[in-house]
Amino acid sequence: MTDRNLPSLGLALLPVVLTLGLLALQLFYFGDFTPHIPLVIGLAITGLLGVLRGQKWTDIREGVFHVIHVSLPSLSVLIVVGMIIGVWIASGTVPTLIYYGLTLLNPSIFLAAAMILCAVVSLSLGTSWGTVGTIGVALMGIGAGFGIPMYWTAGAIVSGAFFGDKISPLSDTTNLAPAVTGVNIFDHIQNMLPTTVPAMLIALGIYIVAGYGLIEPADTSLQAITQITERLSQDFNLGLIPLLPALLVIALALFRQPPLPSLFAGVLLGGVIAIFQQGVGLHDVFTFAQSGYAIDTGIADIDTLLNKGGIQSMMWTISLMLIALGFGGALERTGCLESIILSIVNKVKSFTAVQSSAIFTAFATNVVAGDPYISIALPGRMYAPLYRGMGYSTLNLSRAVEEGGTLMSPLIPWNAGGAFVITALGLGIMDGNLENLLYIPLAFACWTAPVIGVFYAITGLFSPKASEQDRTNWANDNEDIMDLTDHDHLGDPGPSKEAMPI
Numbered sequence: 001m002t003d004r005n006l007p008s009l010g011l012a013l014l015p016v017v018l019t020l021g022l023l024a025l026q027l028f029y030f031g032d033f034t035p036h037i038p039l040v041i042g043l044a045i046t047g048l049l050g051v052l053r054g055q056k057w058t059d060i061r062e063g064v065f066h067v068i069h070v071s072l073p074s075l076s077v078l079i080v081v082g083m084i085i086g087v088w089i090a091s092g093t094v095p096t097l098i099y100y101g102l103t104l105l106n107p108s109i110f111l112a113a114a115m116i117l118c119a120v121v122s123l124s125l126g127t128s129w130g131t132v133g134t135i136g137v138a139l140m141g142i143g144a145g146f147g148i149p150m151y152w153t154a155g156a157i158v159s160g161a162f163f164g165d166k167i168s169p170l171s172d173t174t175n176l177a178p179a180v181t182g183v184n185i186f187d188h189i190q191n192m193l194p195t196t197v198p199a200m201l202i203a204l205g206i207y208i209v210a211g212y213g214l215i216e217p218a219d220t221s222l223q224a225i226t227q228i229t230e231r232l233s234q235d236f237n238l239g240l241i242p243l244l245p246a247l248l249v250i251a252l253a254l255f256r257q258p259p260l261p262s263l264f265a266g267v268l269l270g271g272v273i274a275i276f277q278q279g280v281g282l283h284d285v286f287t288f289a290q291s292g293y294a295i296d297t298g299i300a301d302i303d304t305l306l307n308k309g310g311i312q313s314m315m316w317t318i319s320l321m322l323i324a325l326g327f328g329g330a331l332e333r334t335g336c337l338e339s340i341i342l343s344i345v346n347k348v349k350s351f352t353a354v355q356s357s358a359i360f361t362a363f364a365t366n367v368v369a370g371d372p373y374i375s376i377a378l379p380g381r382m383y384a385p386l387y388r389g390m391g392y393s394t395l396n397l398s399r400a401v402e403e404g405g406t407l408m409s410p411l412i413p414w415n416a417g418g419a420f421v422i423t424a425l426g427l428g429i430m431d432g433n434l435e436n437l438l439y440i441p442l443a444f445a446c447w448t449a450p451v452i453g454v455f456y457a458i459t460g461l462f463s464p465k466a467s468e469q470d471r472t473n474w475a476n477d478n479e480d481i482m483d484l485t486d487h488d489h490l491g492d493p494g495p496s497k498e499a500m501p502i
Contacts, residue, residue, distance in 0.1 A: 005335070007053060012339035015046040015331065016368050023414065033429045035414040036323055039370065043327040050334035063333025064326040067374065073172065073260065075321060078314045078420060080263045081133030084270070085309030085424070086288035090280050091270040092242030094138045095232045098305065101142035102225050110146055111207035114139045114153060115160035115445070119200070121250065122164020127171065127259045128410070128417075131161040133424045134246065134266075140425050141305040145228045151435065152210065154425050155442025158410050159203045162417075163445050166406050167192055173376060173406045180380035181394040181401070182479060191395040192402060194462040195452045203444035231302050235295070237277050245270040308426055316430070317423040321416045324370025331369055332378060341382040351392060355457035358383050358397055359450050362404025370415045375405035388474055389482035393464040403450040411440045411447065 006012070019042030026038050043064070050060045088094045105113060117139070122131040136157040143153030165171045167189050178188040232238065245266040252262035267289065274280040274288075288294075292310030297303055331337045341361055348354045358379055365375035380401045387394045409417030413429065422429050427436040441447070456462045466474075474481060 005053075006339040006342070007049070007335055009339060009343045011049065011053075012336040012343075015042055015049055015336060016340070018042065018045055019327070020368070031432075031434075033413070033434070036320055039320075039323045039327050039414070043323065043330050046327065046330040046334055046336065049336070050330070053334070055334060060330055060333050064329040067329030067332065067371065068322060068325045075318055076260055077127065077129050077263065078318055078321070079311055080260060080267060081129060081424060082292075082309060082311045082314035083267045083289040084134055084263060085137055085313070086290075086292045087267050087270040087274060087285060087309070088134065088137075088245060089293040089306050089309060090278060090285060090288045091245060091274040092236040092238060092278055093245050093270060093273075094141065095236045095306070096238045096242045097135070097138035097246070098141040098145065099229055099232045099238055101138065102145045102229050105142065105146075107146040107148065108211040109208070110143060110148060111152060111156040111211050112204055114143070114156040115163075115200075115203060115207055118157050118160025119163045120160075122161045123168045128161040128165035129420055129424075130249075130259055130263055131164065132157060132421055134249070134263075136161060136425055137308070144305060145225050149438075150425075150427060151438035152442055154421065154427060154436065154439035155444070156203075156207055157425065158421055158439060158443040159200075159445035162407055162410055162443075163196060163200055166402055166449075167196055173372060173402065176373065177376050177380060177398040177402045177405070180377050181384050181398040182473070182477065183393070183395050183398050187395060188398045191462070191464070192399050194456065195399065195403065195449045198452055199445045199449035202448050206444050227299060228302055228305075231297055231299060235297065241277050242273060244273065304426075314423060317416075317419045320414065320419045321370075324414060324416060324419075328365075328369030328371045328374045332374060337365065337369070337374070337378055338382065341379060345383060345386050348386075351390060351460075351463065352457045354383070354386060354390065354392075355396055355400055355463065356454050358400035359404040359453055362401045363408045363450070364404075366405060366408050366412055366415055370412075372405050372409040372415065372417055375409070376401045379404075385480040385482040388466070388479060391466050393466050393470055396463055400453060403453050407446040407449055411443060413437065413440075 019038060022038035022041055023035055026032055026035060047057065047060050051057055085094075118131050118135060121135050122128050139157055140150065140153055143150070165173060168174055169185060169189065174189065175185060178185045181188075236242070248269050249262050249266040252265060253259070271282075271285040271289070274285050275282060280288075288310065290311050292308055292313050293306055295303065295306050328337075344357050344361060345354075348357050361379045361383070362375045365378060366372060369375065380397060383397050383400075384394050387397050409415050410421045412418045413422060421427075421439075422436075427433065427439065429436060473479075
């Protein structure tokens with residue numbers, strides 16, 4: 001599969017194990033949720049390993065910057081989302097959504113409704129991050145008004161937002177997974193439905209049960225809701241006009257416009273409405289976009305809801321992403337990730353093991369490299385020849401790397417996805433509110449989909465074999481196919497005579 005001079009498995013694991021150890025020391029022993037320095041040290045260790053093995057530092061540096069360059073669109077989204085949060089609060093967009101959410105929604109169905117709403121918006125926008133940073137922020141305010149713990153609301157938001165990101169044809173990760181595995185994007189989306197739909201239904205059922213049973217009505221305060229809605233209507237001109245920025249962004253997404261310009265158009269319209277509808281000055285709009293919205297109502301709950309946003313609020317996350325991406329790039333350029341994945345590939349004994357390993361490898365790469373793009377691209381490239389050699393469609397692989405890559409990204413706090421969720425939703429982990437990390441197990445749709453995927457791998461359900469057309473395409477595209485003549489347990493089962501089950 002490769003003629004590169006890769007490090008041994010032990011050497012490849014060394015920087016990974018040392019970095020994870022430093023992360024554990026920082027997070028759990030010191031109780032300090034700032035993973036930046038352990039990741040910087042991990043990058044340095046990886047670079048030193050590469051130099052000691054004869055690689056030039058300039059080559060390793062190029063690998064670091066290459067991965068950062070590939071991820072610049074995502075960093076750009078972070079900047080625009082920070083602007084959106086600050087400006088949309090000033091324009092009354094977020095306060096209007098909170099106001100009507102508190103007056104129209106029933107607290108018992110709120111979690112289920114939040115998940116469905118985020119799923120629809122994310123499917124339309126093609127970006128989970130854009131959804132979390134816009135609709136998600138408003139939903140956090142509504143949940144706080146109902147007295148629902150932040151981690152429950154965040155779990156529902158993440159479940160819905162990353163569901164849409166996983167199956168939207170506008171999503172970058174949904175396009176990346178089929179690209180690296182050599183399948184059609186719409187076939188890829190269709191093949192993800194058998195895991196995605198049950199996972200969403202399971203999550204929906206749990207959120208309904210939680211709303212009616214686990215979250216007691218006594219936990220919500222009618223007085224607090226009244227206080228919030230009255231103060232919002234006093235401080236902002238609410239109504240249809242403040243909702244126009246959100247409607248514009250959704251409309252642009254439906255017309256398949258790129259996410260970044262669409263989101264920025266929402267910033268511009270929000271600024272105009274803040275000036276002419278809310279009476280805010282132009283310089284104030286600039287300040288809100290840069291440093292976030294600021295208000296002092298004397299009511300702690302309202303100040304917590306509204307004092308947020310701005311580009312600067314994203315700098316902690318952006319710096320973490322740059323370092324994590326650099327670490328992942330160094331691991332990739334030095335061959336450490338490839339060596340680890342190859343060792344897994346060479347030891348698997350069956351399709352069940354191959355499919356499960358692909359899901360786990362994407363997840364583990366997310367944990368180590370901190371980047372969902374690497375977690376999709378690298379396992380996708382490394383496992384594809386094995387699937388072809390076994391006679392299985394690489395649709396199985398594209399689904400596996402999405403489940404271990406896209407869906408698990410927001411559940412890893414130091415990953416780009418997890419860091420963004422924590423910052424955008426104001427979970428306050430850096431301030432010591434570690435209980436809000438409970439959003440991770442409560443994002444049911446994200447982690448149940450990989451579990452369902454492993455079940456299908458064991459049972460053979462929804463695991464299509466290669467068709468004659470697949471084999472023809474492999475030959476025409478000169479795709480790499482692993483020779484398994486010495487591995488009878490992984491023998492080619494032959495082409496499938498049946499259509500892919502759905």
